[in-house]
Each structure stands twice: as C-alpha cells, then as structure tokens.
Amino acid sequence: xxxPDLSIVIPVFNEAGxxxxxxxxxxxxxxxxxxxYELILAENGSRDDTLAILEGLTRxxxxxxxxxxxQANYGRALRRGILEARGRxxxxxxxxxxxxxxxxxxxxxxxxxxxxxxxxxxxxxxxxARPLVRRAATRIVTLLLRxxxxxxxxxxxxxxxxxxxxxxxxxxxxxxERDLFASELVIRAQRMGRDVREIPIALRxxxxxxxxxxxxxPRVLKGLVQLGWAIRFGK
Numbered sequence: 001x002x003x004p005d006l007s008i009v010i011p012v013f014n015e016a017g018x019x020x021x022x023x024x025x026x027x028x029x030x031x032x033x034x035x036x037y038e039l040i041l042a043e044n045g046s047r048d049d050t051l052a053i054l055e056g057l058t059r060x061x062x063x064x065x066x067x068x069x070x071q072a073n074y075g076r077a078l079r080r081g082i083l084e085a086r087g088r089x090x091x092x093x094x095x096x097x098x099x100x101x102x103x104x105x106x107x108x109x110x111x112x113x114x115x116x117x118x119x120x121x122x123x124x125x126x127x128x129a130r131p132l133v134r135r136a137a138t139r140i141v142t143l144l145l146r147x148x149x150x151x152x153x154x155x156x157x158x159x160x161x162x163x164x165x166x167x168x169x170x171x172x173x174x175x176x177e178r179d180l181f182a183s184e185l186v187i188r189a190q191r192m193g194r195d196v197r198e199i200p201i202a203l204r205x206x207x208x209x210x211x212x213x214x215x216x217x218p219r220v221l222k223g224l225v226q227l228g229w230a231i232r233f234g235k
Contacts, residue, residue: 004063006037006103007087007164010095011077016049019095023057023064026098033100039064041095042081045072075174075181082164082171090168091161092182096205099159105199106161115166115194118186119159125200141183141220148228149187153198156183166194175230180223187231 008026012019023039030037041054043066054066067084069077082090089110091103106117121128121138128135138155145151160182167189174184190196 002036004036004038004087006035006089006091006107007040007085008037008091008093009040009042009078009081009085010093010098011042011044011074011081012046012050012054012095013044013072013074013077014046014048014050015095016046016053019050020053020057022095022098023061026100027061027063029100037063038085038087040081040085041066042069042077043067044069044074044077073177074179075177078181079171079174079177082168085164085168088164089161090164091159093159097159097203099201102159102199102201103161109197109199110161110163113195114197116160116162116186116189116196118153118155118196118198119201120153120155120198121158121201121203122154123198123200127200127202129202129204141224144224145183145187145227148224149231150191151183151187152190153186153196155198156186158182158203159201160186162189170194176223176227178223179220180227184227184230187227191231 019041027039041064043051043054051068057064058066067077067080069080078092082092089107102119109117120126122142142154142156145156167185170188170192171185174181174188176184186196
C-alpha cells in the first residue's frame with residue numbers, strides 16, 4: 001500500500017450540503033500541485049446524507065477514505081483520523097475552509113524543523129471574516145486557556161499541520177474530547193517542548209457553523225475545567 005507524503009484529516013458532521021463540492025475543490029487543487037496525499041474524512045454522528053455521499057466519494061476518488069463514528073464528537077473523530085493517518089505530515093483542516101494556501105505556507109516550516117504549525121485567526125496579520133461574536137469567542141477561549149493551562153499563543157482551534165511521528169503520540173495521550181481536543185493537542189505539544197509555530201490565516205467560511213455557538217458554551221466551559229485539571233495535575 002502506498003504511503004502518501006501528506007494526510008489531510010477533516011472531521012465532518014451533517015455536511016451533506018457542501019462535502020462533495022469541498023472535496024472536489026480541495027482534491028482538484030492538490031492534484032494540480034502534483035502532491036502525493038490522502039484525504040481522511042472523519043465522519044461522526046451525521047443524521048443527514050453525509051455518510052452516503054462519503055461512500056460515493058471513496059468509490060470515485062481513490063485518495064479519499066472515510067471513518068465513521070456513531071456519536072457526534074468532533075475531538076474523538078479528529079483524534080481517530082490523526083492516529084489512522086499514514087502520511088509523514090498531517091494537516092488538520094475544516095470542511096468549510098480547505099484553504100490550500102495554509103498548506104503551502106506550513107509545509108516549508110515543517111521542512112525547516114518545526115514540529116507543529118498552527119493557523120492563527122487572532123495573531124497580527126490574520127484576516128478573520130467570521131461574525132463578531134465568533135471572533136470574540138475565539139479570543140475569550142484563548143484567554144481562558146492561558147489562565148487554565150499556561151498556554152502561550154493566540155489560537156489553538158482550527159487548521160494545523162504537523163510531523164506525524166512527533167505529534168501523533170501526543171494525540172494518543174490527550175484526555176479531553178469534543179470541542180477542546182485540538183486545544184489540548186497544541187498545549188501539550190508546547191509544554192513537551194515541541195517546536196510549535198503560528199502563522200496568520202485568512203478565514204472565510206463557506207457556510208454558517210453547523211453547531212450553534214451559544215448551545216456549546218456550557219460544554220466548552222466544562223471542557224476547560226477538565227482540560228485545566230488534566231494539564232496541571234494529570235500525567
């Protein structure tokens with residue numbers, strides 16, 4: 001079995017409206033660049049036609065494969081995708097972003113020696129076109145992460161690229177799932193002395209968020225407490 005240079009992992013939940021077009025566009029751009037890649041779609045708990053569309057995509061495009069989790073759980077799906085990825089480099093992306101320009105900026109940094117590159121929506125030079133309430137939420141969560149875990153940076157959630165052998169073992173050790181798995185991954189990598197870098201990104205989502213922001217607040221706050229405890233006192 002061919003081992004690709006690059007694995008792209010994208011969690012998907014109820015994305016029947018955009019998943020085919022997004023995959024076609026992403027694969028078209030990567031094929032035009034001549035890159036050797038696999039695209040892993042980590043489906044979790046979808047109640048629409050997402051799963052049927054993914055089954056069709058895997059038949060049409062041999063570089064695409066999908067994973068299925070019965071429960072809607074972003075963090076669990078992302079971790080499974082990371083652990084089952086085969087590429088030397090892994091990019092974690094979002095189905096409503098798929099911005100190849102981030103890949104083109106991040107991969108040279110990894111080649112230079114970085115272990116993990118985070119696409120920051122909040123650092124100087126970023127262009128975050130999301131609604132004000134979502135931009136504010138990102139900054140509030142980052143402040144809470146700094147207080148709870150000692151995080152040093154401007155963003156943890158969203159697109160990132162990393163060297164599999166350096167970061168995938170950290171994914172295996174993460175304790176928190178759902179909304180804050182990606183944050184724990186970045187924070188643990190930083191605390192373990194990995195070379196973690198941030199680069200600014202331009203963010204323009206292709207559709208409104210699939211989960212209502214305010215409905216997630218209690219779950220995120222609970223996750224922050226769990227994450228703070230795991231980082232400060234866990235092994």
